[in-house]
Amino acid sequence: MEFANKEYFALLLLLIPYILWYFLYRKNSEPTMRMSATAMYRYAAKSWRIRIMHLPMLLRCVAFVMLVCIMARPQTHNSWDNKQVEGIDIMLVMDVSTSMLAEDLKPNRMEAAKSVAAEFISDRPNDNIGLTIFAGEAFTQCPMTTDHASLLNLLHTVRTDIAARGIISDGTAIGMGIANAVSRLKDSKAKSKVAILLTDGSNNMGDISPLTSAQIAKSFGIRVYTIGVGTNKVAPYPMPVAGGTQYVNIPVEIDTKTLDNIARTTDGSFYRATNNRELSRIYKDIDKLEKTKMDVKRFSRRYEAYQPFALALFIVLLAEILLRTVVLRRIP
Secondary structure (H helix, E strand, O other): OEEOOHHHHHHHHHHHHHHHHHHHOHHHHOOOOOOOOOHHHOOOOOOHHHHOOOHHHHHHHHHHHHHHHHHOOEEOOOEEEEEEEEEOEEEEEEEOOHHHHOOOOOOOHHHHHHHHHHHHHHOOOOOEEEEEEEOOOEEEEEEEEOOHHHHHHHHHOOOHHHOOOOOOOOOOOHHHHHHHHHHHHOOOOOOOEEEEEEEOOOOOOOOOOHHHHHHHHHHOOEEEEEEEEOOOOEEEEEEEEOOEEEEEEEEOOOOHHHHHHHHHHOOOOEEEEOOHHHHHHHHHHHOOOOOEEEEEEEEEOOOEOOHHHHHHHHHHHHHHHHHHHHHOOOOO
């Protein structure tokens, strides 16, 4: 434990004049009674009240010390914690092409996928999880980490308008998405390495074909689970028009054969999700994957630790008041 404002400890010097005043001058202000002789009291036994007569003064000093400690802001030390946990290495590979705005899933494919993925991440606190997003190109949104709070923050910022804004080209580069995930997983020492690919279309962009990426994934022992999201026929799509939005029905063109071949090549599984409930069930099925041991290094941030001092201050002040006003009450 350390104190953020150590300069407040200088206030403890005030205890010195208080203690001197208490023992040297305070007795002169106390009431006295004249007696002809005091020899008869010289060997009289002292009561327990006499023995604890100075206890309230001691408690006041302790209370002042507790108050100064609180003002000095006690805090815990930052520390690294190394421990071994059960988990696997996972890369989420998410399609962010503009077609993910279709509203056959509610509120749309993109938001439904993000919601279910966030629940999946929260249910696996010990896993090393990362996020790759792709449209006509692919890039890593978040490398694999056990800091799931940061991962969830980055997941929530994923939007489908990055292609419209010219950040990446629009389209569906499934092979590039898998290749990006493989580049993150290939050096992993985990026994189980998994990529979970979610898309609503067929490959039409990229320099690497999906099956070539699948072969590369297999060579590194990476299993790819593929999810085709969208209804079986047409889906309502919000088309911006002058003054508002008009919904048009667009055909759903999911290359289920390629997605199934990717999964088979890597010893994974292929799933179809036509609604929110099925998508949630698919992630729960994948949640049953085998686990393996890995070392995790966690960093604990400092926090205010004044509570024990505040509790001690309250107890000491209460004890001092009770002693002074009840047990050691003086008349006059």
